[in-house]
Amino acid sequence: MDPKMDSGFLKPGETLDDNYDVSRALLPEEVVGIMDQLLCYEVAWHHGYPLSQTLFTSIYIDRLLWPPSDCLSDAQFYRGIRPMGLHPLLDVLRSYCIALIKCCDLTIEKVTSRDYYEEEDFSTHTYNRSLLHTVPHDKVLELLRSSIEWLSNSRNRRPSEVHRTSRELEEALINRLTFRERMLLAVAPEQEILDLAAVWPAVSAALPPLEATHSLGRPVPDSFSEKIQRRLASTVPPRPTVDFTFAAAYTKLVQLCKDCEDALRVLEITTESPQEHLSFIWMFSSRKPAPLAYARSCLSSVFLARTTEGFEQLIQTDLSEFVFPADPVLDPVNFTLEAAQSSFAPQDKRLAMATIINEFTGRAAPQYFDMWNSLCQNRCRTRRMICNNIPFIDDLQFATEQLDDELHDLTHTMRYPLSTWVYHMKLRMVEWVVQLGFEQEVYLPDELAGMYWWLSQVASLRASVIEQVYNHLSRRHEILSNGGEIEKAETIRTTQAFVKALMYEATGTGALADAMYALYMRLHYLQLVPILSRPYSESSLRYELRMKPFLRLNPPQIPTFEAFEEATRMPSGSQDDVFAKYDVEGSVKEAKEAWAALKRLGARAAKSEVVQAAWEKNLASTIQSCIACGIAASTISNIPKDAGTGRVKEMFQVEIPGEGKRYHDWWVVPKIKRN
Amino acid sequence: MTESNSPATDNLRYLQYDISKEEEYLPSIRALIGKDLSEPYSIYVYRYFLNQWGDLCFMTLDPSSVLIGVIVSKLEPHRSGTFRGYIAMLAVVDKYRGQGIATKLVRMAIDAMKERNADEIVLETETDNAASLKLYERLGFLRSKKLHRYYLNGNTAYRLILYLKPGTGLKRPERDEAGMAAVTDEMYG
Numbered sequence: 001m002d003p004k005m006d007s008g009f010l011k012p013g014e015t016l017d018d019n020y021d022v023s024r025a026l027l028p029e030e031v032v033g034i035m036d037q038l039l040c041y042e043v044a045w046h047h048g049y050p051l052s053q054t055l056f057t058s059i060y061i062d063r064l065l066w067p068p069s070d071c072l073s074d075a076q077f078y079r080g081i082r083p084m085g086l087h088p089l090l091d092v093l094r095s096y097c098i099a100l101i102k103c104c105d106l107t108i109e110k111v112t113s114r115d116y117y118e119e120e121d122f123s124t125h126t127y128n129r130s131l132l133h134t135v136p137h138d139k140v141l142e143l144l145r146s147s148i149e150w151l152s153n154s155r156n157r158r159p160s161e162v163h164r165t166s167r168e169l170e171e172a173l174i175n176r177l178t179f180r181e182r183m184l185l186a187v188a189p190e191q192e193i194l195d196l197a198a199v200w201p202a203v204s205a206a207l208p209p210l211e212a213t214h215s216l217g218r219p220v221p222d223s224f225s226e227k228i229q230r231r232l233a234s235t236v237p238p239r240p241t242v243d244f245t246f247a248a249a250y251t252k253l254v255q256l257c258k259d260c261e262d263a264l265r266v267l268e269i270t271t272e273s274p275q276e277h278l279s280f281i282w283m284f285s286s287r288k289p290a291p292l293a294y295a296r297s298c299l300s301s302v303f304l305a306r307t308t309e310g311f312e313q314l315i316q317t318d319l320s321e322f323v324f325p326a327d328p329v330l331d332p333v334n335f336t337l338e339a340a341q342s343s344f345a346p347q348d349k350r351l352a353m354a355t356i357i358n359e360f361t362g363r364a365a366p367q368y369f370d371m372w373n374s375l376c377q378n379r380c381r382t383r384r385m386i387c388n389n390i391p392f393i394d395d396l397q398f399a400t401e402q403l404d405d406e407l408h409d410l411t412h413t414m415r416y417p418l419s420t421w422v423y424h425m426k427l428r429m430v431e432w433v434v435q436l437g438f439e440q441e442v443y444l445p446d447e448l449a450g451m452y453w454w455l456s457q458v459a460s461l462r463a464s465v466i467e468q469v470y471n472h473l474s475r476r477h478e479i480l481s482n483g484g485e486i487e488k489a490e491t492i493r494t495t496q497a498f499v500k501a502l503m504y505e506a507t508g509t510g511a512l513a514d515a516m517y518a519l520y521m522r523l524h525y526l527q528l529v530p531i532l533s534r535p536y537s538e539s540s541l542r543y544e545l546r547m548k549p550f551l552r553l554n555p556p557q558i559p560t561f562e563a564f565e566e567a568t569r570m571p572s573g574s575q576d577d578v579f580a581k582y583d584v585e586g587s588v589k590e591a592k593e594a595w596a597a598l599k600r601l602g603a604r605a606a607k608s609e610v611v612q613a614a615w616e617k618n619l620a621s622t623i624q625s626c627i628a629c630g631i632a633a634s635t636i637s638n639i640p641k642d643a644g645t646g647r648v649k650e651m652f653q654v655e656i657p658g659e660g661k662r663y664h665d666w667w668v669v670p671k672i673k674r675n
Numbered sequence: 676m677t678e679s680n681s682p683a684t685d686n687l688r689y690l691q692y693d694i695s696k697e698e699e700y701l702p703s704i705r706a707l708i709g710k711d712l713s714e715p716y717s718i719y720v721y722r723y724f725l726n727q728w729g730d731l732c733f734m735t736l737d738p739s740s741v742l743i744g745v746i747v748s749k750l751e752p753h754r755s756g757t758f759r760g761y762i763a764m765l766a767v768v769d770k771y772r773g774q775g776i777a778t779k780l781v782r783m784a785i786d787a788m789k790e791r792n793a794d795e796i797v798l799e800t801e802t803d804n805a806a807s808l809k810l811y812e813r814l815g816f817l818r819s820k821k822l823h824r825y826y827l828n829g830n831t832a833y834r835l836i837l838y839l840k841p842g843t844g845l846k847r848p849e850r851d852e853a854g855m856a857a858v859t860d861e862m863y864g
Contacts, residue, residue, distance in 0.1 A: 047829070048824055048829060049829065117823075119824065120822075120824045120825070121823075121824075237714070239714070239827070378823045379823070380820070380821040380823040380831070381823065383821070384820050387820075440820075440821040441802075441821075442818045442819070442820065442821060442833075443818075444812060444818070447817075532812060532813055532815075533813070534813070534814065534815035535814060535815065536782070536785055536814045536815040536837060537814070537816075537817075537837055537838070541838035541839070541840075542815070542817055542838070544838060544842075544843065544844040544845075545817055545819065545836055545838050545843075545844060546817065548819075548844040551844050551845055552845070
């Protein structure tokens, strides 16, 4: 018998049951030790590991859940009649465990209420055990509170009853129950929480005492057992327990609480502005370390929990923030009109416009939802889901052009406003796919030039789309100002500021991508970037693979392979000519100007006010990347003309920094050192 | 690359697996591959590959016919519409590593799949398995996507892909009875 193959097999003399006596009296320090160990397992579970390898290894938890009990009072460490002389501290531990189980139940409920990926994000498997699902959480709160009260009053009792519990240990136990109480309040269903913004700071505030008193605890390793896995309804063989140290678990827990708190700051966005939300979600998901599934679900269960009509309405708002500010096309009155009874009556243009808009938002809503949904996933999924969504956005754009034509017959707005909005979204998504590719180190060093070249093209294209919108808004602003419609003109002015912010972001991205492309081309010329020989692959096939998510797009049509090859071919000629052709300095200057202009415009104009600090930090990192790109270029600029390839290689050390080692994860600026 | 204390590699034999050799080789294949796994595959996993695609499995034997390296793969129509090769397992005995044996095995598998008209070859490897990434990327594989917590131990993987034919990226899934194409994560990226 191979114990690795059959991890369920018993060694000679070994039994399936554990010999641990759950009714034995516990010292208070042991209760603290058990609670802290449970906390470590809870955090490991939040990190994606199954209950079977974490909390379900606790014999106390096992006894509460199995055999199953119908009501709270039956969930005891014993079944049937309460054994005589059961130590009261066991009741304290029971309260804690019950509340912990209820927290797990509510956590699973929240995570599964939105899209998530089993095991990859989170493990919801309960092995056929109900985590007190039918027990209302306020009953559990009562239980916790009564234990807290009991401990608080312990001074009044005879010493023998509390095992001569020291005041310190009593406090430590109260700390743990208080933390659990607050945690339970925080994971309660949103509709039951009066002040969502307050719940997680309250949990965070309860954490430091846990850390401060952890050393008082005494571990009870015997009260945990891997053997319990063998009795769980599972097709998987028992696997090793996942052990996080208390210090590691504590740090992760602090982070989890902070992430949940910050996720709920989405409620501070008082407008229905999709662009504010977009900025918020990106800033949130870019946090390091990456927010866990539960924290992400705090955000998505607030933002994504809307009906299809809700998303259709959001699209209307999105349109009003881009192509249709203060535009008669979106006048709310239009949507209240009813069709004339007689077919001879002239058609009301306003009604016709509303019909077109409704048709459009109805059509766009599924793709629009998908985009938001993908941004609420883990970063790897986000990239893959956007790849999947892009072709559908492409179809949507094609279908929308006809609606634009119909709209054009009714109103003198810009040409193709709806498909322009779709196109802009699509180009943004293409950029995200490429940039997340840099972030996730999907591209090898010798692919970077080509991928920045493509990014630069897409971003420049997007800038030109934005410019058309901006010009349209300028014209409307002028007309409205001249016509004395000050309020509407002001709305357009605000939108113009936002559109300008988009433009700076697009031009800044395009220019910096161009600078990065040029820098890598210079490095290729100097043979400072390793190139793989790849005997089994052709560059045209690699290009096809790289461009796969975009192959069928129209627009933008991807560059032909010939154009790509021309752009990325190893440069030849004199160094002066090559360096002049690949103008890093010029592009860096342009990029810096654009990003600086965005900075001047500010978070408010960019609809990022709620996440202003993160927005500014992100911008600062991007500007740092521009500077670093310029410095890298200057480091390799003064090479003696007669230096051969060999000498150049000796002169420099080029390091391509990995994720987390860059100023900004989307900008892979090489670190170049002159020896 | 040959280290002074590494065994010589000039008299190694490479050979294709065949189902008639199950008794002779399967136990050592399992032992070799299972050695580095925290949870070994069941025998059915091996048989799934070896019984259907034994010709895409190659073995390296030392002069005394001891198995020191193996690659296990398969090739079948994929729901994305491509004829997709998949490298499922690759292992070389510790002391023989760093001498190009794994590379040679991969090359043999690629050649065999190419011969059988594969459109593409894919595999997954852990993001921090530098040696494996290097091996495949040198041959021409690209990373197509990152798979968060792909493995049971919570580790993240890269999917690596090698296109063998033009037009592979444009292939479409076959439509089902309702005429709807199954849209999956595998289609794009």
